Amino acid sequence: MKALIILLCLTTSCSLTSSKYSSQNPDFYWSILENATEQKWTKSQVLKMLGPPDEKHKHTEREEAISWFYSNRKNNFQEWVFSFDSDGIVEGVSYFPNDLMISSFSIEKIMTRWQSLNCQHKVKQVLKSHVIKKEKSLSCDNNKRTANYNRYNEVEYISVRK
Amino acid sequence: MAFASSCPKDMYLVREHKRQAHYRNDGTYVSGTTVSSHCRHYRSEGPLDPKFKNEMPKGWPYKKETFKQCPKKKKEKILNILNSLPNILTQIGKLTIYCPSKSETPNNPATSAPDDKIISLYDSSFEMDTKRVITHELAHILWARLSSNEKKTYYSASQWKEDPINKVYKTNRKTFSAPDGSHDPEEDFANNIEYYLTENTKFKSNFPQINTWIKNLFGDTK
Numbered sequence: 001m002k003a004l005i006i007l008l009c010l011t012t013s014c015s016l017t018s019s020k021y022s023s024q025n026p027d028f029y030w031s032i033l034e035n036a037t038e039q040k041w042t043k044s045q046v047l048k049m050l051g052p053p054d055e056k057h058k059h060t061e062r063e064e065a066i067s068w069f070y071s072n073r074k075n076n077f078q079e080w081v082f083s084f085d086s087d088g089i090v091e092g093v094s095y096f097p098n099d100l101m102i103s104s105f106s107i108e109k110i111m112t113r114w115q116s117l118n119c120q121h122k123v124k125q126v127l128k129s130h131v132i133k134k135e136k137s138l139s140c141d142n143n144k145r146t147a148n149y150n151r152y153n154e155v156e157y158i159s160v161r162k
Numbered sequence: 163m164a165f166a167s168s169c170p171k172d173m174y175l176v177r178e179h180k181r182q183a184h185y186r187n188d189g190t191y192v193s194g195t196t197v198s199s200h201c202r203h204y205r206s207e208g209p210l211d212p213k214f215k216n217e218m219p220k221g222w223p224y225k226k227e228t229f230k231q232c233p234k235k236k237k238e239k240i241l242n243i244l245n246s247l248p249n250i251l252t253q254i255g256k257l258t259i260y261c262p263s264k265s266e267t268p269n270n271p272a273t274s275a276p277d278d279k280i281i282s283l284y285d286s287s288f289e290m291d292t293k294r295v296i297t298h299e300l301a302h303i304l305w306a307r308l309s310s311n312e313k314k315t316y317y318s319a320s321q322w323k324e325d326p327i328n329k330v331y332k333t334n335r336k337t338f339s340a341p342d343g344s345h346d347p348e349e350d351f352a353n354n355i356e357y358y359l360t361e362n363t364k365f366k367s368n369f370p371q372i373n374t375w376i377k378n379l380f381g382d383t384k
Binding site for chain 2: 055059065067069076092093094098099103125127128132133134148159
């Protein structure tokens with residue numbers, strides 16, 4: 001199913017407007033999240049899947065490295081970030097599930113989907129000048145796949161890096 | 163019991179879990195049981211229950227800080243301030259307050275640990291507008307208690323974006339209620355709550371979208 005969606009999207013002009021928001025199909029989002037780094041997508045493949053980004057951010061400390069940001073067209077909430085290396089290959093992708101998708105990306109669903117990837121719940125202390133924070137995440141595949149969640153166990157974002 | 167996976171907008175789902183037998187702080191015995199899945203309101207920790215403590219909290223990262231007893235006058239001042247603040251900042255159940263001498267971080271009047279609902283007010287916080295300092299620290303605690311959707315709406319209203327892979331926050335805004343708000347959305351949020359409550363006319367004029375967002379969140383809270 002995943003492969004079929006990817007194939008259809010890459011061979012036709014499956015852009016943001018034509019597919020993403022009309023279908024609201026969780027498989028489509030999962031396939032991007034899991035394939036972008038694994039299949040070493042280029043910028044043109046991301047463009048084909050999601051269209052042009054809303055914003056780009058160049059990483060001054062890493063020459064040529066860049067991130068592309070996408071927002072949901074309906075509510076303008078941030079939805080995707082793709083991080084490209086200096087060769088223009090996706091090195092990491094983060095997805096922020098919106099209201100309609102949140103039940104398809106719950107901690108339980110992620111654990112089931114990634115159960116073979118040695119997932120562990122982690123709590124990390126993070127210091128930010130005068131604030132001592134605890135960040136909670138589900139970490140899988142040696143930290144290559146993570147889902148950060150809040151005190152209500154709501155997934156805030158899922159990241160996959162190469 | 164099979165419970166709907168979605169809850170009303172102002173509630174979140176608590177999945178079925180085992181509860182160990184325990185005693186509440188007031189001595190009431192609570193028996194062990196299996197708690198069924200249910201929906202619970204966000205920020206439902208109940209009325210403020212402030213506790214003053216003298217020893218360094220467990221896991222406190224700033225080991226060089228000296229903890230001591232909070233003098234009666236300071237305690238009274240803190241409690242008066244807490245009573246004067248909007249409910250959304252103070253209805254957090256147990257709040258542990260410390261009065262250490264000095265922060266390890268230069269020019270820092272207070273430190274908070276939002277997930278453990280702790281605030282440390284250093285001596286210098288009593289030589290400035292203490293109410294602003296406490297408001298700011300409680301705003302950090304409020305940030306940790308926002309729902310995922312509330313955070314999304316705040317990011318949108320305040321024009322923040324996040325890149326978790328590179329640990330970068332990005333905004334196109336050129337102005338902030340306080341300079342360190344440009345570092346990240348949480349610090350910006352705490353500053354904005356502080357300025358919303360203390361310099362509202364100016365804040366409303368400079369940041370109308372954020373002002374509306376805070377007004378909606380606060381609702382008709384005291």
